[in-house]
Amino acid sequence: MHLHSYRLKNFRRLKDAHIELADDISIFVGSNNSGKTSATQAIYSFVTGGKDRFSLYDFSSSCWQEFEDAGRIDLAAPLPDGFALPSIDLDLWLEVAASDLYLVIPLLPSTAWEGTSVGIRVSLRARSSTDLIRRYQEARAKGAEQSGGLPPDSLYAPWPRSMTEYLQRELKNEYELNYFILDRTRFDKDYREIGEYSPDELGGEPGGGTILRSLIQIDNLGAQRHLADPNPEAGGRSEDLSKRLSRFYKRNLSQRQDDHTALKALFDSEQALNIHLDGVFKPMLERLSRLGYPGINNPQLKIMSALDPAHVMSQDARVHYQIGDDEGAATLPDSYNGLGFKNLIYMVVEILDAQARWASMDNRPPLHLIFVEEPEAHLHAQLQQVFIRNVLELLKVDGEDGSIFGSQMVMTTHSPHILYERGFKPIRYFRRRKVGAEQLTEVLNLSAFYQSQPDDRDFLERYLKLTHCDLFFSDAAILVEGNVERLLLPVMIRKVAKTLRSACLCILEVGGAFGHRFKSLIEFLGLTTLIITDIDSVALIAQPEVDNATDEEFEEFEIPTDAEAVEEEAPLAEAQEDANEVPEAAAPAANTKYGKACLPSETGAATSNQTLIKWLPGKLTLADLRSASEEDRTRELHDGAKVRVAYQTERAVTWSGSTETLCGRTLEEDFGLENPEWSQDVARRPLGLIVKGGAANPKALAKGLHDKVSKKSFDKTKFALAVLTEAENDWRVPTYIRDGLVWLKDEVRIELEPVVPEEILKAGEIAEGNEA
Incomplete structure (x- = not known):
């Protein structure tokens, strides 16, 4: 049961x-x-x-x-x-x-x-x-x-x-x-x-x-396990681990009450201790008498030992920690061990104590339910995983396998390391909701997701294990393309959406090829999410002959095979007919496409980004991506939660006295177009974006940036770190990321924006005009 x-x-x-x-x-x-x-x-x-x-x-x-x-x-x-x-x-x-x-x-x-x-x-x-x-x-x-x-x-x-x-x-x-x-x-x-x-x-x-x-x-x-701190001035409630172990002994372990050799030793110790106590407390008692105690009819004070043989363990036994293995090894009292190990010992003793008391009950209930709150307190990541990995062993009672008696454990936690060790099945996700002015909670069973999403569950479980499980503790999530976005995002948030710093955000690096695999989990959790991804423009080609091609020459990607996807493919039919098709017997599956990386401005370009094709906005051609409305890029989940995608969008780029409407293929390219003068300055050589020989116009600049970023020698991490060293300088956040972060800031509003009076704004505009 x-x-x-x-x-x-x-x-x-x-x-x-x-x-x-x-x-x-x-x-x-x-x-x-x-x-x-x-x-x-x-x-x-x-x-x-x-x-x-x-x-x-x-x-x-x-x-x-x-x-x-x-x-x-x-x-x-x-x-x-x-x-x-x-x-x-x-x-x-x-x-x-x-x-x-x-x-x-x-x-x-x-x-x-x-x-x-x-x-x-x-x-x-x-x-x-x-x-x-x-x-x-x-x-x-x-x-x-x-x-x-x-x-x-x-x-x-x-x-x-x-x-x-x-x-x-x-x-x-x-x-x-x-x-x-x-x-x-x-x-x-x-x-x-x-x-x-x-x-x-x-x-x-x-x-x-x-x-x-x-x-x-x-x-x-409970979560508040007040373990003794070695600092007597720390204050607050505390529980000495020795006292806890003494109670465990008193409740559960066999006690020696008929060993007269031990009892005589205790008696002799008690007499000697009484003589000692009389001596050491005499000065204190004399000083107390000068303050009026004991007065007339007041009893005298006498300090005596309380070595009760029946309770000696609970009163005077102490836990010590031994350093070394030989007979002369030093020992330290329990207060000198770290809080993490004390918490671990405390939890183990509590669980064993609860199990022992349940096992010894008269008319014992068949079901034992144990709640453990926040076991991760004071434990480092590896110790948390060791605890959750072995905790069920503590619930086993010898000789009761297959009996009517059984134990269940319920654990509350904020630790992604505990989730890492246990996976999806035992997770019960408490999702906050707001209905009108009322704050409510819905509890989701992740084992149901595990059973209903076999295609994505294994990938997601392995991926979250390799990264982290912060997703389950967040106010919102940001799925980013790669390491560069993950490194730069905190700085970008500080520049354009400061109030997001007060929100609990989970930033997951998922890439355009795998971002759509998170769709089912995000929708199941109902978690407001911003997807920041690249437009990844490609010129569609026929299936290449693998023997004569390298992985760098083409990209292989999938598109949906439903009717909507077929309609989206229609503008590309002519381009496909002009290509040199392979023989029909060797033709690829209908949902597989191939393309070569190209500038977003190239006619007939498509995207190879699986997130944009299979999730939001569900478009294949760059023409459709450019014309996608705000509604196309956003999806309502439930109870006010939303998902929005942000990818490179065209805007005016001014360079060498001329202006063109352009966007980059990747973050690095788009960053260079957003900050052309700044990034092409010789002082910004560490960015790796300077176009050799200069560029005559914005299109040439876009082509030069694309060529540099596409090379194997371009170090994206070095680019990100170089931008971080210039974090306080006046570079602009790419438009698509800025718009996405501003959207998320409005959806997850925690801090209030500072209100600037209208007269101050007008004064600032006048001052700027005077400076110009």
Whole structure:
């Protein structure tokens, strides 16, 4: 038996969230304040605690307005059918094998029940909605009556000023936990109720709470593990690792209580220690007496040893760290070890302790659910991976393989290294949503993506392992063409979109050939994304004879084979007919094309960039790419998330006294055209963009830049580093990147732009005119 999933309603930002769990380990990820901790706290509070664990602040924000509206109801008029105040509901769905069926008999909806899913609902709801409203209105009327003598201009209002204020104090008295049996046949595949459904209440003895706790034991290892710091002035709460290990000994390990040799040694030590304590504390006690203690009838102070043989480990045993292996090796107390290792030891001891206590329980629940928050605290990357790789070994109990007892672990993390080690399947992604003014969260099961996207999943999983998994913790993503864009993007953001520096951005280097492979994952996550890629213009050619061609002479790329793609190919048909086609028997597949790199200005040019062809804007020819509208380049996902592509666009380039409308084929070429005077200055020789012999006009400059960048000898990384050394100089960000970053800045608005008064702007314009 294991917990298959649970649904939370009206709990904080989890207004209606369904969370599926793996039968061994599940990993909750998402950006900060996305509800990961709330998802663990809710189930922990419902199962292990009671109504006293909840407060009004646990209700979703939309419920507060419902409470206020209910407080104004006229109880003299009949209430609508089915009226009820908001409740917080938890639906738990257990997956039960036939051999475990006897464990859940109280939860079966009928004697005709078939299947493997058993459900129970725990609901924090009003004892009586009508009586609650009446008591609130009476309390409000009484307060108004008692404060009637106050001056009429007084701003003071007696309690309760509102229904929510009343519930802040009275929720524990007005609300209670109710338990219901759920029938799986009345729910759809997503575990949502079908139609009007009123589950049967689980009443009688032993009661729903007792039944639930007899099935599930929950332990929680919180994120705030306050380990002792060697600096006594560090302040804050702390827990000495030695004390933690002592508690573990006290709870779980066999203790020596009949060894009289050891007891005699303790007795002798206690006597000697008492004599010592009398001596060392005597001066302090004498000084205390001069301050008036002990006075008349006050007891005397005596400092004595507390060497209790039954509790010696918990009181006086200390953890030490030994340096070296010989008998004379030095030892250090536990506070002198690093916080990372102390955290690792602490987590292991806590998990083993939880497992040992569960294994030794009377009437032991068959399912043990362990929540671990942020295990990565103080651990370096490799140690995080070692922990997550081996943590399931800690859950094994000797001799219980194949028994009715089992453990599940749920982990919340912000560590991409933990995701690296575990892959997609255990990930549960908490995606933040905004519906109106309300902040909500939807939980996505990455194992569903893993099963539904076999073509892309393996590539994406391997790629994210080779780079990083920051995608799951970001406010937005930027997919870039290559290393140059990745290096320069922070500087470009600082130049044209400063407020993006406050956003959590994931910058992934994916290239034009593979960027489209991220389409399914980005759309599944619903993550706002900017794609910065190259136009990669090519002149289409017939299939080359491989024996007479080199990889540098042509590019092979694919285009979709659907009807839309055929229509896009139509303008190229004439060019293809004029080419020297190979014999029909050796013709390439219909979706394979070949091209040679060319300037974007060349007539009939196409793009070989798979992102532009297969994702956005879904165009093949450069003519179509140039005419693509803003709508063509942008795609709405859901809940306001969007994807936009940015590639080189034509604009006026002025050089040697003439102006042409041009764009570059790659970032380096376009950068040179955006900054012609700056990049061609002899002082910028390290960029590698200076055209030998100069260029007579903008077209010649574009041709010269293309020839330089296309050479094998051109070092793109050197170019990027050279630009970085000039980061503070007055070079301009290429237009297509600037427009994309400005778009993203408006979509992910965190900082407010500084507001410049209109008169200051006018003064600046006048000053510029005077300087000119």
